[in-house]
Amino acid sequence: MASGHPLALFLRSLERRSPLSEDDRRAVMGLSFTLRALESSSYLVREGEAPKRCCVLVSGYAYRQKLTADGGRQIVSLHIAGEALDFQNLFLDVSDHSVQMLTNGEVADLDRAQVQNLSRTRAGVGQAILVAILAEGSMFREWVVNVGRRDARTRLAHLLCEVAVRLEAQGLADEKGYALPMTQDQLADALGLTSVHVNRTIKLLEAEGLMMRKRRNISFPDLQQMRRVGDFNERYLHLGRQRSAEAR
Amino acid sequence: MASGHPLALFLRSLERRSPLSEDDRRAVMGLSFTLRALESSSYLVREGEAPKRCCVLVSGYAYRQKLTADGGRQIVSLHIAGEALDFQNLFLDVSDHSVQMLTNGEVADLDRAQVQNLSRTRAGVGQAILVAILAEGSMFREWVVNVGRRDARTRLAHLLCEVAVRLEAQGLADEKGYALPMTQDQLADALGLTSVHVNRTIKLLEAEGLMMRKRRNISFPDLQQMRRVGDFNERYLHLGRQRSAEAR
């Protein structure tokens, strides 16, 4: 990762939506943690288990998933470097989903009790965590819409736009493209499709000149057009500073 | 509603997952509010607008929805009496979705700033709100799975189970059945299907002896079987008292 401190990106992601005082910042950066290198597909959280740690993704990608009785898998969110992976479980006893690494990467394990404590004692940090949780909730809602009411082409385009915009907001991608380290199987599970159909849909977008691939790198010649095709409006990402959170 | 105080059910729903002290309870019940009677389909929150109030559903049903560019609609959650409808927007500036009444019913409008304040100053209440938000997030994730990876029959059965279990937990339904005030169009938009197919799927479940209808009342001769068919496990509802929230 570019930045020096493993938690630097995490701090940035918190601050982007909710203001932190100098003290808040120090408190976050002062959190004790252990850095772990993880292989792709290792588990960070397992459905049915009690969350013990509070992980922050330092580098690489991760995703949340749930399984169905008949062996189906649904990916319900993707995560990029700097995002906390356990806010959704921070105050719940048993995890309702699993979190896995999508790529190799590093994770900073924070102490759960310490984070809980910080969120209670430092109002600014608590607010930032809350806002992060709410923004994640909003992304889940959009994911429902994507999977429930859009056709394959729109669905795929939407997902690609979401990742592009989030990476850019986090300073991890430039306008023109990024590496998408997902197999078509994983894309399928994120989109509620089969990998065969994902493959055909990718080909379709390429044929239309909407996206290009070189290895696992994808780029969009015309991001605006891609947004239109993907019915993508970033409002649901709540990327800006939330003023509601400032009132003290 | 059965209980006297309009906020009684709300308090119960908060307390079910997170403990409140006597003072916390008083603070919640002491919230000032205005009671409004609303017709079915009136808006409580509109996508794109800044949330002004903080509504609690006192009686009736409500739902959250988002629209797609091509006019599609996706319902992303249902809400029953006692639930707060604005926690998802409590600290966000502009709403990413709409909330509408499903039936006629009553709503208690709380003052947003007052609720925000309470959540900041009374740790117990803040925890309870946070846990409620997290549990909602979990329900969104399950909704993604339902819509993304289950066939129509399973999907419908799952939704019906969810409503049954939530109503029961809130003390609003007995084991054997409840009134489901949704049209097949609305069910379709909740399930990511068409109303025609919902109709056929309902008929199928009936023919299998899994559900019965009398007017808008539905009942399940064998709830266990229904759960199996709907691939339903209530873990994701996080219905019990969350011990993680107790640590102070």
Added chain:
DNA sequence: CGTACGTTTGATCTTTCTCAATAATGGTGG
């Protein structure tokens, strides 16, 4: 250089959608 994993393609099958018509139902005014 061969194995394992991921991608691509073709052929065929299913679920679900679309369109359209008909039947119930519930509520309303007279």
Added chain:
DNA sequence: CCACCATTATTGAGAAAGATCAAACGTACG
């Protein structure tokens, strides 16, 4: 209480998006 209207539910027939199955092809890497 009845006739009428507007919703909502039901049914049929045909079309389509996406799933399934199976095979061939690439490519990274040990």
